[in-house]
Amino acid sequence: MSEVFIKICGLRTAHDVDVAVDAGAHAVGFVFAPGSPRTVGTATARELAARVPAGVLTVGVYRGQSLDEVRRLTEESGVRAVQLHGDEGPEYYEALRAPGRTLIRATAEHVARCGELGEDLLLLDAPDPGSGKPWNWGSAEFTAPEGRWLLAGGLTPATVRRAVEATGAWGVDVSSGVERERGVKSPDLIRAFIEAARGPGSSR
Numbered sequence: 001m002s003e004v005f006i007k008i009c010g011l012r013t014a015h016d017v018d019v020a021v022d023a024g025a026h027a028v029g030f031v032f033a034p035g036s037p038r039t040v041g042t043a044t045a046r047e048l049a050a051r052v053p054a055g056v057l058t059v060g061v062y063r064g065q066s067l068d069e070v071r072r073l074t075e076e077s078g079v080r081a082v083q084l085h086g087d088e089g090p091e092y093y094e095a096l097r098a099p100g101r102t103l104i105r106a107t108a109e110h111v112a113r114c115g116e117l118g119e120d121l122l123l124l125d126a127p128d129p130g131s132g133k134p135w136n137w138g139s140a141e142f143t144a145p146e147g148r149w150l151l152a153g154g155l156t157p158a159t160v161r162r163a164v165e166a167t168g169a170w171g172v173d174v175s176s177g178v179e180r181e182r183g184v185k186s187p188d189l190i191r192a193f194i195e196a197a198r199g200p201g202s203s204r
Helices: 014-023 042-051 067-077 089-095 160-168 187-198
Strands: 005-007 029-033 059-062 083-085 102-107 121-124 150-151 169-176 180-181
Touching: 005 083, 005 187, 014 029, 014 042, 029 042, 042 067, 059 102, 067 083, 067 089, 083 089, 089 102, 102 169, 150 160, 160 169, 160 187
Parallel strands: 005 029, 005 169, 029 059, 059 083, 083 102, 102 121, 121 150, 150 169
Antiparallel strands: none
């Protein structure tokens, strides 16, 4: 199995960003959706994103926000990827496309393949994102989408490797599964999650 793409989401402090990057995360996410304990402002996100090396993707996470707001927050924060949780159509993705920008579609519904709406990456999330409640990836009815997709929803250091092996996911995404309390990350859990997601015998 090829190396699993690992995204650590909902980061709010420089220390947590540094830990995730140093441990080998391929992407780090900053939440701009209102109402989350992980939400950050664009000034904070810009400072955090500036710490991230070019080889690690910085992601802005949005939920049900207008196109103008998503554009503004993305430009002000300087993140290089847009992750949308909502019912946006293909025209929305097309309007956000820009050189060097990665578009991520997050959904809790079954999707046959990545790219149906113009997204570059597909994220299969739990119905209540950020809640820590697992997505039903263990269901006998589960069919993996084609293309580049990330599994999210209730993953932890204890479950992530089994989830990857069961689903064949191209990548994984975690937020609450590496927190010591809601909205507060644990550096030890971040490291443990990344190590577990890689699996035995992997190397940086």
